[in-house]
Amino acid sequence: MPADMNDYFKKKKPASNNSNTSNSGGENDRGGIFSMPPIGGSPKILQGIIVVVVLIFLFFILKPFTIINSGEVGIKVRTGKFDATPLNPGLHFYIPVFERILPVNTRIRLIVYSNLERDTVGDDYAKSSLSNETFEGGLKKNPSIQVLDKRGLTVNIDIAVQYQLRAESAALTIEKWGSSWEEKIINSQVREVVRDVVGQYTAEQLPEMRNEIAAAITTKISQKITSLEGSPVLLSSVELRNIDLPQKIKDQIERVQIAKQEVTIAEQQKEQAKQEALKKAEIAKGEAERNRIEAQGQADKIRIEAEEQAKANILISQSLSDKLLQLEQIKTQAKFNEALKENRDAQIFLTPGGAVPNIWVDTKDKKRSTVGNN
Numbered sequence: 001m002p003a004d005m006n007d008y009f010k011k012k013k014p015a016s017n018n019s020n021t022s023n024s025g026g027e028n029d030r031g032g033i034f035s036m037p038p039i040g041g042s043p044k045i046l047q048g049i050i051v052v053v054v055l056i057f058l059f060f061i062l063k064p065f066t067i068i069n070s071g072e073v074g075i076k077v078r079t080g081k082f083d084a085t086p087l088n089p090g091l092h093f094y095i096p097v098f099e100r101i102l103p104v105n106t107r108i109r110l111i112v113y114s115n116l117e118r119d120t121v122g123d124d125y126a127k128s129s130l131s132n133e134t135f136e137g138g139l140k141k142n143p144s145i146q147v148l149d150k151r152g153l154t155v156n157i158d159i160a161v162q163y164q165l166r167a168e169s170a171a172l173t174i175e176k177w178g179s180s181w182e183e184k185i186i187n188s189q190v191r192e193v194v195r196d197v198v199g200q201y202t203a204e205q206l207p208e209m210r211n212e213i214a215a216a217i218t219t220k221i222s223q224k225i226t227s228l229e230g231s232p233v234l235l236s237s238v239e240l241r242n243i244d245l246p247q248k249i250k251d252q253i254e255r256v257q258i259a260k261q262e263v264t265i266a267e268q269q270k271e272q273a274k275q276e277a278l279k280k281a282e283i284a285k286g287e288a289e290r291n292r293i294e295a296q297g298q299a300d301k302i303r304i305e306a307e308e309q310a311k312a313n314i315l316i317s318q319s320l321s322d323k324l325l326q327l328e329q330i331k332t333q334a335k336f337n338e339a340l341k342e343n344r345d346a347q348i349f350l351t352p353g354g355a356v357p358n359i360w361v362d363t364k365d366k367k368r369s370t371v372g373n374n
Contacts, residue, residue: 166231
């Protein structure tokens with residue numbers, strides 16, 4: 001640097017210092033306008049505000065948190081590895097780029113196998129990022145399960161399965177079976193069991209053996225699912241809803257049912273006729289018994305009366321004497337005499353012997369009738 005310039009700055013510096021102490025204006029003010037302040041003189045408050053703004057911006061951009069809803073568990077994935085401990089419902093933080101949290105639905109689900117409807121129904125909650133299925137946590141409808149019966153005829157089986165993912169082992173289940181765990185655990189097992197059970201019967205036997213078939217399907221599906229390692233799924237219920245038979249089998253079964261009904265009606269009529277005959281026989285038997293009892297009663301009555309009359313006659317005969325008979329004859333004769341006073345045309349016949357030897361015949365009316373005829 002030239003000597004004259006050095007001398008200039010040397011002279012300028014003391015002057016500047018003196019001016020700072022003596023004169024608040026002047027060249028220092030003008031030099032302050034054109035000179036840059038040192039770095040260490042920036043306000044710390046401004047730096048803190050800038051840092052906070054940057055952190056808030058990064059917080060909302062990276063979003064290092066997630067909310068797990070009720071009926072769900074969270075699976076934390078750290079550098080591609082699943083954490084075996086599930087996260088309960090609530091707010092959870094994680095480190096972006098290195099970690100992420102996957103919500104998994106653990107509500108009860110329902111799969112219906114039926115040809116009536118095939119649409120899907122979901123819930124109002126956000127769908128899991130593990131699956132693109134629209135039935136997450138809700139209802140899924142699949143086509144009926146086609147099964148060959150014992151003779152090779154095609155039968156459609158409608159069935160409904162209720163289940164849910166076990167929350168404790170959700171991470172291991174997703175890690176082992178993947179996002180399509182329902183297709184691998186539930187759908188495949190259900191179809192296999194239904195085909196195995198129904199294939200043991202003929203189509204005609206299926207309606208009659210419905211309860212036994214439903215019980216066998218439920219038992220085998222439960223055994224297959226619970227036997228899986230870790231029991232990843234809790235099975236709630238298995239319901240056999242419908243057995244759709246071929247039309248010719250339906251017609252044959254209908255004809256058989258009609259024949260059975262006719263036989264049943266004939267047997268009922270036969271039984272009814274038998275009951276009527278037994279009823280009539282009982283009535284006739286009762287009538288005969290009643291007549292027998294009445295006849296026996298009448299005979300006993302006559303017998304008793306005859307016995308009593310015989311006893312009376314014996315007593316009377318034993319009590320009769322000649323004097324008593326003469327007395328009775330006198331009484332009778334007195335009655336005749338009284339009657340002759342009233343009817344002089346009466347005829348009296350004398351009978352030899354006996355208690356009443358006289359017979360009186362009233363001829364008064366006979367005479368009157370003869371006069372009337374003349």
